[in-house]
Amino acid sequence: MKKKILNKEYFVAIVILTIISLVIVSPQIYKKSIILGSDVMFHFNRFYEISKQIDSGNFNYFQSIYGFNSSGRIINAFYGWDFSFIMGLLLSVVKTWTKFQIISSFACSFIAGINMYSLCKYVKLSNKVSILGSILYMSSAAVAFYPISQAFNSWGAAFLPLLFIPAVKAINNPEHPINIVGLATTVSVLLSVHMMTLIIGLMAIVPFYLYSLIKTKAKLRWIGQMFLAMGLAVLLSANSIIGFLDPYLSNNILQPFHLQQMSGDIVKFLPVRNDLHNIGLVYTVIFIFAISMILLNWEKSYLEEKFFIVIGGLFLVLSSGLLPWDELPNSISVLKTFQFPHRFDIVSYVLLILGFSIIIERISIKQNTESKTVVHSLVVILCFMSVMNVNAFMNSQSWIWQGNDPAASGNNKANLRIENPNLIRKAFKSSDLTKGLNAIVKGTPDYLPIPSNSGNDSIYSNNPYEKYIEQFVDNPLKVKKTITNDSELKLEWNNTSNNEKEVLLPIVIYNHSTVKINGQEVNAKMVKKTDLGALIVRNKKGKNEAVVGYRPILNIKIMFALKLVGIALSIIYLFRKSWFDTDLIKKRKQTIHL
Known part of the structure; x- marks a missing residue:
């Protein structure tokens, strides 16, 4: 009977969260719009690359052989190949940018709500309060800015709540504090989805595990199980780890641009709508209420509540102007890698909404039916305001698509290759996905190989965005690009002059690249390249040919084999644990009966 009740609760939750997700994306569904946010073309190229590889059967884990102008640059291996594959598979199925964006936006909201x-x-909240807390989270800026502007950190936010389930167990279960499979699996998923979210999330769960280690009596067992979890996470992420480290460690890789003044990207507490830079009225009320309730009732509060509020509050401070964000990175340079301070509030949204939900639950338990209804109704009002804020955002973004500047949702104006708004809409609505990719072309130099004696500052001081366009997009050399049977890039061009002059080819060369020029294999470390890694060769008279591939130090197939081993071990562990727990329950029942 209890199982049926639980199933009914989950069914109700799924239905409600599905409806909320549909409400969030409904303006885009009605208007059949495409929201062209600032980073949309970068991610569209990522997913097109995988989609085209799936359709053609030409698989290349490292090089971009279809997307990014078939430049051979490494993108998906840096940004998480596994999740890119899922998104590319979705694109292969739906075959249009409109359907892809609507379905992926719905999925992001729904997955965030479910998680x-x-x-x-897991923290034993009632079904009603759990649903309300989930709605508040999935309609917050942390999640909603993927549907609103295709901000990819929202996908990290969608999975982040799962990271705190094993963290809560660590402080609440001193006898068995380490959830080996739960921790390893969540870390592996987040690593593939959004690495920066994983890093911030790991920072947030460190206090949970430190407390757990201090409190446990079996410290050696704790350490052993933590190493097992770490080992399993490495197995499950083997391809992601090698895919990132191989090009990163063997080249001097250009980092994303570091802001000189980070205070422009803090979060503020203004009584306006909730967005990436404003907590907004609804969430300011929720956060301050949750923090004040726990602090004012510290002695009566449970341990996990204190953790949620203190850590959530600290990350809120980190993301705000309460810290000197223009001066602090000069003393702690590693902070520059986070780029935008507002990224830290992703932890606050999870933990402070969770803390708020626990407080609402506790208040409700102490009230009679009528008072409980009032409390829940007040939370429903907050949920309504938050959901309708996102719906209004989506409505505004969808209207932009229908206006005179369809690309105005992001900073795309300078990158338009088509000026006529009707032609822009037609390009992105075409069944030929490349027409949309060619309508807006951005020069994004992130993670390109640069000379070993160069630094980020020197490269960015010479406008690498413009150079990228010149070298890889608008390269004057007439080059024909094809894919070989080994899924490598083949470039062919003719030298009609009598001079064997040097030419710049629109292909990126890394130190582990394989390079053949006119049939002769050459060392990738010895070839001549531009500051952005474009290949420079001396061409002969007549027909010329260059074939470029990539050979990592460890075969990526072996890494996938290790991933499969990790998956198999996880399944075996969970099966054995389930069998053991079931057997233990049976023995206890028999003992009680006797």
Whole structure:
């Protein structure tokens, strides 16, 4: 009977969260619009690359052989190949940018809601409060800015609540504090989805595990199980780890641009709508209420509540102007890698909404039916305001698509290759996905190989965005690009002059690249390249040919084999644990019966 009730609760939650996700994306569905945010073309190229590889059967883990102008640059290996594959597969199925964007936006909202619901249920909240907490989270700026502007950190936010489930167990279960499979699996998923979210999330769960280690009596067992979790995470992420480290460690890789004044990207507490730079009225009320309730009732509060509020509050401070963000990175240079301070509030949204939900639950338990209804109704009002804020945002973005500047949702104006708004819409609506990719072309130099004696500052001081366009997009050399049977890039061009002059080819060369020029294999470390890694060769008279591939130090197939071993070990461990727990329950029942 209890199992049926639980199933009914989950069914109700799924239905409600599905409806909320549909409400969030409904303006885009009605208007059949495409929201062209600032980073949309970068991610569209990522997913087109995988989609085209799936359709053609030409698989290349490292090089971009279809997307990014078939430049051979490494993108998906840096940004998480596994999740890119899922998104590329979706694109292969739906075949249009409109359907892809609507479905992926719905999925981001729904997955965030389900994962937050799972966290709420894990801390034993009622179904009603768990659903309300999930709605608040999935409609927050942390999640909603993927549907609103295709900000990819929202996908990290969608999975982040799962990271706190094993963290909560660590402080609440001193006898068995380490959830080996739960921790390893969540770390592996987040590593593939959004690495920066994983790094911030790991920073947030460190206090949970430090407390757990201090409190446990079996410290050696704790350490052993933590190493097992770390080992399993490495197995599950083997391809992601090698895919990132191989090009990163063997080249001098250009880092994303570091802001000189980071205070422009803090979060503020203004009584306006909730967005990436404003907590907004609804969430300011929720956060301050949750923090003040726990601090004012510190002695009566449970341990996990204190953790949620203190850590959530600290990350809120980190993301705000309460810290000197223009001066602090000069003393702690590693902070520059985070780029935008507002990224830290992703932890606050998870933990402070969770803390708020626990407080609402506790208040409700102490009230009679009528008072409980009032409390829940007030939270429903907050949920309504938050969801409708996102719906209004989506409505505005969808209207932009229908206006005179369809690309105005992001900073795309300078990168338009088509000026006529009707032609822009037609390009992105075409069944030929490349027409949309060619309508807006951005010169994004992030993670390109640069000379070993160069630094980020020197490269960015010479406008690498413009150089990228010149070298890889608008390269004057007439080059024909094809894919070989080994899924490598083949470039062919003719030298009609009598001079064997040097030419710049629109292909990126890394130190582990394989390079053949006119049939002769050459060392990738010895070839001549531009500051952005474009190949420079001396061409002969007549027909010329260059074939470029990539050979990592460890075969990526072996890494996938290790991933499969990790998956198999996880399944075996969970099966054995389930069998052991079931057997233990049976023995206890027999003992009680006797």
